[in-house]
Amino acid sequence: MKVQSAMFYFPEEVIEHIFSFLTHHPDRNTVSTVCKAWYKIERLSRREVFVGNCYAIRPDRAAARFPGLRSLTLKGKPHFADFDLVPPDWGGLAGPWIEAMARSCPNLEELRMKRMVVSDESLELLVHAFPNFKALVLVSCEGFSTDGLAAVARSCKSLRELDLQENEIEDRGPRWLNSFPDMCTSLVSLNFACLKGEVNLKSLERLVCRSPNLKCLRLNRAVPVETLAKIMNQCPNLEDLGTGSLLADQFSEAYVSLISALQKCKKLRCLSGFWDASPLCLLAVYPICANLTGLNLSYAPTVQGQDFINLIQHCVKLLRLWVLDSVGDKGLAVVASACKELQELRVFPSDLFAAGPATVTEEGLVAISTGCPKLNSLLYFCHSMTNSALITVSKNCPNFTRFRLCILEPRKPDPATNEPLDEGFGAVVKTCKNLRRFSISGLLTDQVFYYIGKYAKALEMLSIAFAGDTDQGMTYVLNGCKNLRKLEIRDCPFGDGALLADVTKYETMRSLWMSSCDISLRGCKALATKMPSLNVEIINEWEAEMEENLNNGVAEVISNNNNKHINNGNDERKVEKLYVYRTVGGPRTDAPDFVWTL
Amino acid sequence: MEGQTQARYDAEVDNLKDTELRLGLPGSDEEPKKAPKKRGLEDSSVKAPAETGPTAKAQVVGWPPVRSYRKNSIQMVKKGGDQNNEKGGMLVKVSMDGAPYLRKVDLNMYKGYRELREGLDVMFKCFPAAKDEFAVAYEDKDGDLMLVGDVPWEMFITSCKKLRIMKGNEAIGLSSSP
Numbered sequence: 001m002k003v004q005s006a007m008f009y010f011p012e013e014v015i016e017h018i019f020s021f022l023t024h025h026p027d028r029n030t031v032s033t034v035c036k037a038w039y040k041i042e043r044l045s046r047r048e049v050f051v052g053n054c055y056a057i058r059p060d061r062a063a064a065r066f067p068g069l070r071s072l073t074l075k076g077k078p079h080f081a082d083f084d085l086v087p088p089d090w091g092g093l094a095g096p097w098i099e100a101m102a103r104s105c106p107n108l109e110e111l112r113m114k115r116m117v118v119s120d121e122s123l124e125l126l127v128h129a130f131p132n133f134k135a136l137v138l139v140s141c142e143g144f145s146t147d148g149l150a151a152v153a154r155s156c157k158s159l160r161e162l163d164l165q166e167n168e169i170e171d172r173g174p175r176w177l178n179s180f181p182d183m184c185t186s187l188v189s190l191n192f193a194c195l196k197g198e199v200n201l202k203s204l205e206r207l208v209c210r211s212p213n214l215k216c217l218r219l220n221r222a223v224p225v226e227t228l229a230k231i232m233n234q235c236p237n238l239e240d241l242g243t244g245s246l247l248a249d250q251f252s253e254a255y256v257s258l259i260s261a262l263q264k265c266k267k268l269r270c271l272s273g274f275w276d277a278s279p280l281c282l283l284a285v286y287p288i289c290a291n292l293t294g295l296n297l298s299y300a301p302t303v304q305g306q307d308f309i310n311l312i313q314h315c316v317k318l319l320r321l322w323v324l325d326s327v328g329d330k331g332l333a334v335v336a337s338a339c340k341e342l343q344e345l346r347v348f349p350s351d352l353f354a355a356g357p358a359t360v361t362e363e364g365l366v367a368i369s370t371g372c373p374k375l376n377s378l379l380y381f382c383h384s385m386t387n388s389a390l391i392t393v394s395k396n397c398p399n400f401t402r403f404r405l406c407i408l409e410p411r412k413p414d415p416a417t418n419e420p421l422d423e424g425f426g427a428v429v430k431t432c433k434n435l436r437r438f439s440i441s442g443l444l445t446d447q448v449f450y451y452i453g454k455y456a457k458a459l460e461m462l463s464i465a466f467a468g469d470t471d472q473g474m475t476y477v478l479n480g481c482k483n484l485r486k487l488e489i490r491d492c493p494f495g496d497g498a499l500l501a502d503v504t505k506y507e508t509m510r511s512l513w514m515s516s517c518d519i520s521l522r523g524c525k526a527l528a529t530k531m532p533s534l535n536v537e538i539i540n541e542w543e544a545e546m547e548e549n550l551n552n553g554v555a556e557v558i559s560n561n562n563n564k565h566i567n568n569g570n571d572e573r574k575v576e577k578l579y580v581y582r583t584v585g586g587p588r589t590d591a592p593d594f595v596w597t598l
Numbered sequence: 599m600e601g602q603t604q605a606r607y608d609a610e611v612d613n614l615k616d617t618e619l620r621l622g623l624p625g626s627d628e629e630p631k632k633a634p635k636k637r638g639l640e641d642s643s644v645k646a647p648a649e650t651g652p653t654a655k656a657q658v659v660g661w662p663p664v665r666s667y668r669k670n671s672i673q674m675v676k677k678g679g680d681q682n683n684e685k686g687g688m689l690v691k692v693s694m695d696g697a698p699y700l701r702k703v704d705l706n707m708y709k710g711y712r713e714l715r716e717g718l719d720v721m722f723k724c725f726p727a728a729k730d731e732f733a734v735a736y737e738d739k740d741g742d743l744m745l746v747g748d749v750p751w752e753m754f755i756t757s758c759k760k761l762r763i764m765k766g767n768e769a770i771g772l773s774s775s776p
Contacts, residue, residue, distance in 0.1 A: 083660035166667040249741030408662050
C-alpha cells in the first residue's frame with residue numbers, strides 16, 4: 001500500500017517517463033486500466049497502437065483516444081481469407097481508419113496493414129493528411145493500383161519505408177517510380193517484389209543513386225540482371241536484397257558486373273527473389289553466402305537438386321530459410337549439416353496436386369530437427385508424416401514457438417501404422433512449452449485436442465482442418481488453452497454443443513472462425529443472445545454468389561432483407577461460415593448483404 | 599434404329615427440361631451451387647464431382663492452405679499453356695533481323711509450333727526482310743541460341759525467353775538438315 005500511494009505523488013511527467021519503457025502494447029493496455037490518471041497519461045503518451053482486428057473498435061474512437069499516435073498497425077480480414085474462404089467485398093476497409101486518423105492524429109508516421117482493402121483515394125489522403133509520414137507497410141492487401149503508389153511516392157517528403165508484401169496491386173504502368181521527387185533521398189527500405197508489371201529501369205537506377213541510406217531493396221521479376229548489377233554497384237551497404245530475374249548469359253557484361261558488385265556488399269545478410277535463376281547466377285552468389293542470415297528461395301523452382309545443395313552448404317550462419325519442397329529430403333539433409341544456427345524453416349509445395357519425384361517427406365524433417373536444434377519456427381508442407389517422426393522431431397527441438405505442418409491430403413493417417421497422428425502432434429505440445437502457434441493436419445481424432453487442451457498452455461493461435469470426431473474435441477481446446485487468442489476451424493464435425501460449451505471464452509479471444517462444420521443457425525443465435533459483446537457474423541455463400549452475380553449484371557434484384565431470411569423459421573439450417581469476434585464497436589456498419597450479424 | 603429412337607427420346611427429354619419450372623439463374627443447367635442445406639461432411643467443401651483419385655481431392659476449396667499470391671506464382675511457372683493462365687501470360691520479345699523494331703508475342707496463345715510460325719508470319723510479313731528465307735530461333739534460360747522445334751512444345755514455352763527470326767546465311771547454320 002505504501003508503494004502505491006507513493007506513485008500518486010509523482011508528477012505526470014515522471015509517470016509518463018516510466019511508461020515510456022513499456023513498449024509491449026499489452027503492458028500499456030494494462031497500465032491504462034489502473035486508474036483514471038494513468039489512463040489519461042498513458043493515452044496521451046501512446047505512440048504505437050496495434051489493432052489486431054479492425055472491427056474490434058471504431059476507428060474514430062481509437063483515433064480520439066490516442067491523439068499523439070505515430071504508428072498504427074491494423075489487421076483486417078480473417079486469416080482464412082488468404083485461402084479464398086472469405087468472399088470478395090467482405091470488408092476490412094482501410095478508408096475509415098485513414099480518415100479517422102487524418103482528423104485526430106496528425107503526427108502519424110507509420111501505417112502497417114495486413115489483409116485490408118485500401119483504395120488509391122485512401123493512399124492519396126494518407127500522404128496529404130500526415131506531413132511526417134515515413135513508413136507504409138502493406139501485407140496481403142488489395143484494392144489499390146500503381147497510381148496509388150505514385151501518389152505515395154510523389155507526396156511523401158521524407159518517405160523512409162515502402163514495403164509491399166504479397167499484395168494484389170492493379171498494374172497501371174511503370175510510371176509510379178518516376179514519381180519519387182528528385183529531392184527524395186530518405187529511402188531506407190523499398191520492396192515492390194509483388195508488382196507484376198514492368199518498371200521503369202532508368203528511374204529505378206536514379207532513385208537508388210540518390211538514396212544513400214538504402215538498406216533494404218526488393219525488386220520484382222521485371223528487373224533484369226543488368227539493372228541489378230548497376231544498382232548493386234551503387235549500394236554497397238545494402239543489407240537486404242530481393243533480386244529481380246536472375247537470368248543471364250555467362251559471358252555477358254551484366255553477369256561479370258553482378259559478380260563484382262555482389263562481392264562488394266559486405267553487409268548483405270538477407271537474400272530473396274531468385275526468379276528464373278540460372279545455375280550461373282547462383283555461382284555469383286556463393287561468395288556472400290557465408291554471412292547470410294536470411295534466404296528465401298520459395299519463388300525459385302529452378303533452384304533445386306545439386307544447384308540448391310551447392311548454394312546452401314555455404315550458408316553456415318543462416319537463421320531463416322524459405323524453400324520449395326522440390327529441394328527434397330536430400331536438400332534438407334544438407335541444410336541440416338550446414339545451417340547449425342537455423343531458427344526458422346518454411347518448406348512450400350512446388351506442385352499443389354501431385355507429389356513430384358523429389359519432394360520432402362518426414363525424413364527431411366527429422367534430419368533438420370537432428371541437425372538444427374535451435375529451430376523454433378516451422379512451416380512444412382509434405383505428402384505424409386508419421387507419429388514416430390513427429391515424436392523424434394519434438395525431442396530434438398523442444399523450443400518450437402510456431403509449428404505448422406500441412407499434410408497435403410486431408411485426413412491422411414500415419415502410413416507406417418495406419419493410425420491417426422494424435423500421438424505425434426501430442427508429443428509436440430507436450431515437449432514444446434513455449435508453443436504459441438500450431439497448425440495440424442492429417443488424420444486426427446478428439447485425442448489430439450485432449451493433448452492440446454492439457455499441454456498447450458502458451459498457445460495463442462490454433463488452426464484445424466479435417467480433424468476431430470465429436471464436439472468434445474473443440475471443447476477440450478476451449479477449456480484447456482488459457483492463452484488462446486485465435487481459433488480457426490474448417491471441415492470439422494464440431495456442432496452447436498462445442499460452440500456453446502464455453503461462451504465466455506470468446507470474450508478472452510480475438511476471434512473464432514468456423515467453416516464447413518456442423519453448427520446451425522440456432523446455435524449461432526444462442527451465442528449472439530448470450531454474448532452481446534461479441535459480433536456473431538454468418539457468411540451466407542448463396543447470398544455471396546447472388547451479390548457477385550448482381551455485380552456482373554447476371555441476376556435480377558431480389559428481396560434481400562436480412563431479417564426476412566434470418567427469421568423465416570428454419571433455425572436448423574447449417575451455417576456454412578461463422579466468424580465471431582469481441583468488439584466494443586458494435587455490429588459492423590459496412591457489412592455486405594451476405595454477412596449477417598446476429 | 600434403336601440408337602435413333604434413343605437419340606430422339608433424349609432430345610425430347612432435353613426439350614422438356616427447357617419448359618420445366620425451376621429456380622435458378624438464367625442459363626444455369628447444373629445443380630444450384632452449394633445451397634445451405636445439410637450435407638455430408640466428407641464432401642462439404644468439395645466443388646468437383648465425386649470422382650475417385652487425387653485430382654478430385656485437389657479441388658477442395660482453399661486447400662492446401664497456400665496464399666493465392668503464391669498459388670498464382672506456382673501456376674505461372676508450371677505448365678505454361680495448360681491452366682487458365684489469365685494472370686500469367688508468356689510474353690516474349692520477337693526480333694527479326696533487319697526489322698526496325700521488335701514485337702512481343704504471348705506463347706500461351708499458341709497451341710503448337712505451327713500456330714506460332716503462322717502467327718509470326720502474320721506479324722512480320724509487312725517487313726521487306728520477310729521476303730527471304732528465315733529460321734526461327736530462341737534464347738533459352740541459359741542464354742543459348744537454339745533452333746525452334748526440337749523439344750516438345752510444353753518444354754519449349756517454359757524455357758523460351760526470346761525469339762529471334764534469323765535470315766539468310768546465318769539461318770543456314772541453324773536450320774535442320776533436309
